[in-house]
Amino acid sequence: MSHTPGVRQAQKQKTRQALLDAALGLLEEQSLSSLGLREVTRAVGVAPTAFYRHFHSTADLGVALVEEALGSLHPMIRTTMAPAEDDDERIARAVELIAGHVAAHPAHVRFVARERHGGVQPVRRAIREQLARFAEEVQAELATDASAAGWSETDLRMLAGLYVDQMLITASLFLETLDAPEDERRRAVETARRQLRLISVGRRHWLD
Amino acid sequence: MSHTPGVRQAQKQKTRQALLDAALGLLEEQSLSSLGLREVTRAVGVAPTAFYRHFHSTADLGVALVEEALGSLHPMIRTTMAPAEDDDERIARAVELIAGHVAAHPAHVRFVARERHGGVQPVRRAIREQLARFAEEVQAELATDASAAGWSETDLRMLAGLYVDQMLITASLFLETLDAPEDERRRAVETARRQLRLISVGRRHWLD
DNA sequence: AATTCCAGAGAACAGTTGTTAACTGCATGG
């Protein structure tokens, strides 16, 4: 049974969250492999040694950030992949959903895009595992779709992977155009839509 | 007019190249933003101050590495996109070409994948510019293709961007499976082929 | 042959880093 939370545990979680938030902020203009533990504690206003009460190292903190950035995103998969009247409407909705998420959590998106191929191995692995889970969920969702009749397991997995990668590309494209002029952002949205549409067309004629 | 090279300039270039090589090696297990100038000079066996004779900073060195990694790759575009008998044969050849390049220059590929979204702004911009050039070249190549009749400029650009991103995804996938067991590498190649094939199918039916 | 130039060396600087140890005060469980 979980011990009664108490004031003690609450304060600890609060400090831990402050460390995560501060780190995420500092990571907007550097990579995790250059993030110092003292840098983080200084930003929070806490002694350097307090860091060790929460994380073994900055790499450890990075793994926690991956969980924070991607862990709560899984329920969104069903919503995104859910069927719609029009096929174009589904695409438009998905792109809008990604755009909204990027606007709401830019630092998290930046972190994932940056550290996916970054210099810290445990963090790379954590991201890879989360993305693999996404791919599995997308695959499961695709399998329920009527248009997936006759598709092999391998092809479904291939398509799911393509979708996940495309989501990341789209997200990081939107991130780059966050403070860009309006018309450039509209062009980015349009490009993302058309790319998904092309994949959609390929999907419909795959079994020819 | 360029002054006669002489022994002097030759030695300088040699040291410069040694710095680039050492940096590339050190970047296999960290990001550019955490790469120290002393670290690089130590690896080469040269005084820290010698670094300044060649680069203003490690960011500057990073930009030079981008040039080295991507600059010489442009001629490869025509070869990759050149038409073939079979459409599947063109895809197989392109995938094989990417696989060969990754096997021949893994450190360069890793560097680009890592720093594309990395923590050093000038390097990100340098990579973005090179990739934009690639996209333009791919677009120009696509425009000559017979199957591109009736395509709008916007759609050609969209498709070119999709291809460039897909090349990078494929390259980094191959990089991850470089020391993986044989069957996993074969699966990676197969996945890459099918993804390109799906895009190809979408391309053929785009104007319906 | 004399002079200039310049890649690289050497030493020193102030500031930073991760990690250790011993501590303090307060919420917790008996």
Next chain:
DNA sequence: CCATGCAGTTAACAACTGTTCTCTGGAATT
């Protein structure tokens, strides 16, 4: 109510960082 646990503090360490200034030896220029 008292004893324990533990989040966070303080101080100190050796090692490292980027950058500066001064110097040197040999190639390049005249």
